[in-house]
Amino acid sequence: MSLSYNFGVSTWLWESPFKTSSISLFPKIKKMGFDLVEIPVEDPELINGNEVVEALNANDLKASICGVFGPTKDLTADDTQLHENCFKYLRKCFELGNVLGTKFVAGPMYSAVGKARLVPQEQRNREWSRAVENLSKVCLIAEQFGQEIALEPLNRFESDLINTADDVLKLVNDINHPSAKVILDGFHMTIEESDIRKAINTVGDHLIHIQISENHRGIPGTGLTPWSEFAKGLLDINYQGSIVIESFTPENKELAAAVCIWKNLAKNQDEFASKGLAHMKTVFKN
DSSP states (O other), X not given: OOOOOEEEEEGGGTOSSOOGGGGGGHHHHHHHTOSEEEEEESOGGGOOHHHHHHHHHHTTOEEEEEEOOOTTSOTTSSOHHHHHHHHHHHHHHHHHHHHHTOOEEEEOTTSOTTBOOOOOHHHHHHHHHHHHHHHHHHHHHHHHTTOEEEEOOOOTTTBSXXXXXXXXXXXXXXXXXXXXXXXXXXXXXXXXXXXXXXXXXXXXXXXXXXXXXXXXXXXXXXXSOOHHHHHHHHHHTTOOSEEEEOOOOTTSHHHHHHTTOOSOSSSSHHHHHHHHHHHHHHHSOO
């Protein structure tokens, strides 16, 4: 079976937040051999979509959008204003996506990242119901823009709601809307899954996006990730989407602290990207 992958890299590898001037990274990303640039949207107001799409076209790059969900954007919170903040933010992400030609917004949009607590089952059930109800509303917004959402499981240290492929599949099934899809991130999977190939098969054709780094957030191929099983899983389900390196620059201290990167993971970020891509092309053969 012949598969077709787009290999991409998140601009978080070099800087944060993404802003219009970040398009200066695009020529380098293209020269390295990537097909796609992933844009983490921390603040939509910092991004001029028209200028970004011109730079994408000039460098023959595609784009994907990853949402960012901090404590002010929480669809499971008691405070409904936090729900509204998330709806407004996602609407802006979908608007930007339509300018850039993307088909979905990805991320752990069901709850605020870092919300990891031991709570009573009654509260857990209540927050699950809120996630389902509010993500159903998000799906309707996405549908208005002709887009989808890709829901991302996070490891237990970053979320207490959705950690595994089984969890996210249940969430998608409970939402029961065609716009609700899945993104899997190899970093989180190496913490939470017992069998990566099985996890990929669990979500099956709901899977529309893949992010990778090593189990230690470093260069793909330098850690414990079972890459051959990862590749077999994608082959099993005839995955045709993108595979994107997502790691973070240690130069932005606020970002590095948020993702617990206390030391450099490569000699420099360009080496991280280029060696990571070489590994991707070896493991995930088109």
